[in-house]
Amino acid sequence: MNSTTSHAEPAVRRHALSAEEKADFDRNGYFGPFTVYSEEEMRAQWKRERLQLMDRSHAVYGEEAASSGNTNIANYDRHLDSAFLADHVGRPEIVDRVAGALGPDLLCWRTEFFPKYAGDEGTDWHQADTFANASGKPQIVWPDQLKKFGGTLTVWTAFTEASVETGCLQFVPGTHQVMRYDETKRMNYDADRINAADKGGVRRGFFGYDYRELQIDPDWHPDESRAISMALKPGQAVMFWSTLQHASHPHAGTTPEMRLGFASRYVPTCVRIYPDTDVVEEYGGSVSLDGYGAVLVSGEDAFGHNRIARETTRGHRFPRL
Numbered sequence: 001m002n003s004t005t006s007h008a009e010p011a012v013r014r015h016a017l018s019a020e021e022k023a024d025f026d027r028n029g030y031f032g033p034f035t036v037y038s039e040e041e042m043r044a045q046w047k048r049e050r051l052q053l054m055d056r057s058h059a060v061y062g063e064e065a066a067s068s069g070n071t072n073i074a075n076y077d078r079h080l081d082s083a084f085l086a087d088h089v090g091r092p093e094i095v096d097r098v099a100g101a102l103g104p105d106l107l108c109w110r111t112e113f114f115p116k117y118a119g120d121e122g123t124d125w126h127q128a129d130t131f132a133n134a135s136g137k138p139q140i141v142w143p144d145q146l147k148k149f150g151g152t153l154t155v156w157t158a159f160t161e162a163s164v165e166t167g168c169l170q171f172v173p174g175t176h177q178v179m180r181y182d183e184t185k186r187m188n189y190d191a192d193r194i195n196a197a198d199k200g201g202v203r204r205g206f207f208g209y210d211y212r213e214l215q216i217d218p219d220w221h222p223d224e225s226r227a228i229s230m231a232l233k234p235g236q237a238v239m240f241w242s243t244l245q246h247a248s249h250p251h252a253g254t255t256p257e258m259r260l261g262f263a264s265r266y267v268p269t270c271v272r273i274y275p276d277t278d279v280v281e282e283y284g285g286s287v288s289l290d291g292y293g294a295v296l297v298s299g300e301d302a303f304g305h306n307r308i309a310r311e312t313t314r315g316h317r318f319p320r321l
């Protein structure tokens with residue numbers, strides 16, 4: 001994928017991808033695992049932070065998100081109120097690697113928690129380019145001259161153990177250049193589907209949607225024989241193109257510990273975020289974007305397309321490399 005213009009490349013990126021790592025990433029569409037925190041530090045941080053995050057008084061999507069539909073939108077963008085998550089999205093272990101793929105001028109435009117409790121279904125196979133998949137409106141739009149790329153780079157950090165048993169991610173390597181799903185199609189939301197679908201002998205779903213409804217060819221199936229499982233220890237992360245075919249195992253319920261992934265999503269500053277809309281409508285709910293801002297985690301924003309948040313709603317300044 002292309003890099004964008006550099007404005008203020010820091011002299012040293014300690015965690016930059018090597019030439020070999022970059023070649024692997026370009027070929028496979030993912031890179032990892034890599035360490036963001038030691039397991040001990042992650043466990044200790046999460047023990048503290050999970051209690052703090054229960055306080056939604058400063059969350060940008062407040063009561064409307066917590067009470068609308070299922071909880072997916074409530075899991076969005078807590079980096080905009082939590083100092084720990086604000087620092088997390090700007091960690092050099094993450095940003096240096098993302099910059100190696102996207103160039104130095106970078107926005108974090110979305111974060112999401114992905115919990116799986118004991119016995120929960122896995123996540124459907126899917127690919128996301130504009131993220132219109134659930135809302136019907138493109139959430140990220142690349143400039144015309146880069147349109148053939150699209151998507152976002154996601155860094156998915158395991159806040160708890162992510163193993164095959166607890167529902168780690170799966171990828172089909174090298175599938176990030178061809179979209180098998182049409183995000184201009186509509187998916188139907190049905191909360192009753194959650195944990196209720198059998199997909200070829202595996203319990204999988206998409207948080208109340210059935211991602212197969214977006215398939216360009218209804219008879220196509222992901223080649224699961226080529227899939228790899230991305231097991232991560234707490235504190236480890238993987239970076240991948242949202243256009244890579246990805247899914248997750250179900251949580252087998254053999255351990256009571258939930259698996260919790262925290263996804264931070266990055267685009268270069270030339271990308272328009274939530275163009276022509278001031279609400280997010282998905283997962284049976286709707287929230288206003290009034291308090292929303294993208295976070296400049298690295299470099300400069302010479303485009304000015306997007307509203308930028310400089311600090312959290314509690315006044316913690318976002319780090320910038």
Ligand SMILES: O=C(O)CCC(=O)C(=O)O
Nearest residue numbers: 114123154156248261263
């Ligand atoms: O954690 C999961 O199960 C799904 C994550 C995902 O689809 C993503 O981060 O894009």
